[in-house]
Structures are given as C-alpha cells and as structure tokens.
Amino acid sequence: MSSLKNVLNFQAGLGVLANMFLLFFYIFITLGQRPKSTDIISCQLAFIHTLLLITGADIWLWDIFESLNIENGFKCKTTFYISRVMRGLSICITCLLSVFQAVTISPSSSFLAKFKYKLKKYMICSFFFIWSFNLLFLSHWIFYTGTFSNVSETNQMKVTKVCSLFSMNYIIRALILTMATSRDVFLVGVMLATSAYMVIILLRRQRQHKHLHSLSHLRASPEKRATQTILLLVIFFVVMYWVDFIISSTASLLWMYDPVILSVQKFLMNVYPTITPLVQISSDNRIINMLKDMQSVCRHILKKG
Known part of the structure; x- marks a missing residue:
C-alpha cells in the first residue's frame, strides 16, 4: 500500500505542476x-484539474488543515465536496471545449457557423451555468460526508483513513446515481458527436488540400493541430472516465470500498487531469517556442558566466 501511495503522490505532484x-x-x-x-x-480546465488533484491527495490537504487546527468533520466535507464538484466540472468543461472547437472549425456554410462570432458571449453564460449547476447538484455530499466512527461502521463507507460517507436511503442513492449517470451519458454523447463532426471536417479539408497545397502545409495547420489535440483528449477522457465510473458506481451500490480498489480508482481518476496539461503543452507551438526561447536565454547566460 505504501508504494501505491507513493505512486499516487508522484502522479498528483506531476499533474499539479503541469496544470499550474x-x-x-x-x-x-x-x-x-x-x-x-x-x-x-483550457485555462479554466487547468484550474479545475489543479484543485481536483490537490483534493485527491489527502496528505497535502490534511497537513494544511492540521496547521490551521480545523476539525476533521469540516475537512472531510470540504475535500470530498470540492473533489466531486471539480470532477463534475472536468467533464462539463471538456465537453464545452469539444463543442467550441467544433464551432470554430465549422465551414461558413454550416449551421454552426453563425455561432462563431458570438463564442465569447456564449462562453461566459456557459461558465456561469456549468459552475452553478455543479455546485448545487453535488451539494448533497456535504450532508452525507463526515468523520469515520467505529461506533456505527455498518452505516458508513470509509473513503479515506478518517473520512466516510454516511448511509443514505437506497431510493435516494439510486436516484442520485441515475441523475449523475444521465448527465454523464448526455455529455459524453455530445463529446462523441462533436468529435465525429470534427473528424469529418478534417477528412474533407484533407481531400481539398491534396488538390490545392502540399501535405506539409496541411500538417503545419495550427487549426488542425488544435483539433487533433482536443480529439485525443476527448477520446482519452471517455475511456478513463467510464472505467472509473464503473468502479465507483459498483462500490457505491454495494456500499463497500476496499482500500486497494479506492487507490486504483483514485489513480484512474487522476490520469486524465495529469495527462491533459502534458498533451496540451507538447502540442501548443506557442508554449514550445517559449520554452525554446527560455532555453536559448539560459544557454546565453551560462556562456557569459
């Protein structure tokens, strides 16, 4: 278990640094x-993933809370609620990124073209709705999370060393799971639909460019590179999210969490927020050029020294 915790902390540390x-x-x-x-x-996604990884690394937050002399019940409610909200925001903002990229690359003759010049206006409204929805929709976890007590173990499901979920009515639990699943199925469906739409547009443009320009020009297209990056992130997200969702849903319905299963779930949940910034950094020419310039400046200073 100690080696698994070290892997989780290394993963969280790498992810936090990349997202920051x-x-x-x-x-x-x-x-x-x-x-x-x-x-x-993408800026908002990086902020969300930073908080998601920090709340997932119990040791870091626990040390901060310990230094502030905050009671365990508040610590459990805060970390679990923020973690769940950030998880919900991650899927929503990833879906939004996919939709906006599909609108951005859509041809002028398409239905989506009329939204191109109003993207920022729609984006602010989308952010407000997404944040409000997730903060309210997941507020029930505040009431069902607290400090683990040996007195009534059968009514609790341990999720960390000192935190647990309190037992809730089976109908309420099934209703919450159904609503969460419906939300996720809808958002994943939108992501897959916009991804398929972007692939079709890229294939059409590739055929057009073969007649007009060289393939090297096509490969150098920033628009195509950005679209391919988002497609990669969406596909990766969908795979990792549903593997994690199956594990967490099964454990939630059976009301049973094994420490190893919990650690595996945490690892899977943190894969996407850790990989996302690394993919974005390696595929964004602006960042690559900035890092090259910084490297050149450092070399120049070292030579002078």
Missing part, C-alpha cells in the same frame, strides 16, 4: 494579447 504551468501560461496569454476562445476554456 499551463494555468499561468494561459493567464499570461489572456492578459497580454487577444486569446482564442479555447484558450480561456
């Missing part, structure tokens, strides 16, 4: 020049 780097980069882009609509969404 990406967050500061997008903030710099947003403040310094006219950002793309997808930059603002």
Whole structure:
C-alpha cells in the first residue's frame, strides 16, 4: 500500500505542476494579447484539474488543515465536496471545449457557423451555468460526508483513513446515481458527436488540400493541430472516465470500498487531469517556442558566466 501511495503522490505532484504551468501560461496569454476562445476554456480546465488533484491527495490537504487546527468533520466535507464538484466540472468543461472547437472549425456554410462570432458571449453564460449547476447538484455530499466512527461502521463507507460517507436511503442513492449517470451519458454523447463532426471536417479539408497545397502545409495547420489535440483528449477522457465510473458506481451500490480498489480508482481518476496539461503543452507551438526561447536565454547566460 505504501508504494501505491507513493505512486499516487508522484502522479498528483506531476499533474499539479503541469496544470499550474499551463494555468499561468494561459493567464499570461489572456492578459497580454487577444486569446482564442479555447484558450480561456483550457485555462479554466487547468484550474479545475489543479484543485481536483490537490483534493485527491489527502496528505497535502490534511497537513494544511492540521496547521490551521480545523476539525476533521469540516475537512472531510470540504475535500470530498470540492473533489466531486471539480470532477463534475472536468467533464462539463471538456465537453464545452469539444463543442467550441467544433464551432470554430465549422465551414461558413454550416449551421454552426453563425455561432462563431458570438463564442465569447456564449462562453461566459456557459461558465456561469456549468459552475452553478455543479455546485448545487453535488451539494448533497456535504450532508452525507463526515468523520469515520467505529461506533456505527455498518452505516458508513470509509473513503479515506478518517473520512466516510454516511448511509443514505437506497431510493435516494439510486436516484442520485441515475441523475449523475444521465448527465454523464448526455455529455459524453455530445463529446462523441462533436468529435465525429470534427473528424469529418478534417477528412474533407484533407481531400481539398491534396488538390490545392502540399501535405506539409496541411500538417503545419495550427487549426488542425488544435483539433487533433482536443480529439485525443476527448477520446482519452471517455475511456478513463467510464472505467472509473464503473468502479465507483459498483462500490457505491454495494456500499463497500476496499482500500486497494479506492487507490486504483483514485489513480484512474487522476490520469486524465495529469495527462491533459502534458498533451496540451507538447502540442501548443506557442508554449514550445517559449520554452525554446527560455532555453536559448539560459544557454546565453551560462556562456557569459
């Protein structure tokens, strides 16, 4: 178990560093020049994933709370609620990123083209709705989370060393699971539909460019590179999310959590927020060029020294 905890902490540490780097980069882009609509969404996704990874790493938050002398019940409610909200926001914002990229690359003759020039207006409204919905929809976890007590173990499901979920009515539990599943199925369906739409557009443009330009020009297209990155993230998200969802749903319905299963679930849940910034960093030319410039400056300083 100790080696598994070390893996989880290493994963969380890597993910937090990558997301923080990406967050500061997008903030710099947003403040310094006219950002793309997808930059603002990616900035928010990096912030969400940072919080998701921090709340998932119990040791870090627990040390912070211990230094502030905050009671365990509040710690459990806060970390679990924030973790669940960030998880919900992750799927919503990833879906939003997929939709906005589909609108961005849609041809002028398509139905989606008329939304291109109103993306920022729709984006602000979308952010407000998504955050409000998730904060309210997942508020029930505040009432069903608390400190683990040996007195009534049968009415609790241990989720960390000191935190547990309190027993709830089977009908309420089934209703919450049904609503959460319906939300996730809808969002994943939208992601798959927009992904298929983007693939069709890319294939059409590839055939057109074969007649007009060289393939090297097509490969260098920033629009195509950005679309391919988002497609990769969506596909990866869908696979990892449903594997994690099957594990957590089964454990929730059976009201049983094994420490190993819980650790595996945490690892799976943290794969997407850890991989996402690394994929975005490696595929964004602006970041690559910035890192190359920084490397050149460092070499120049070292040579002078």
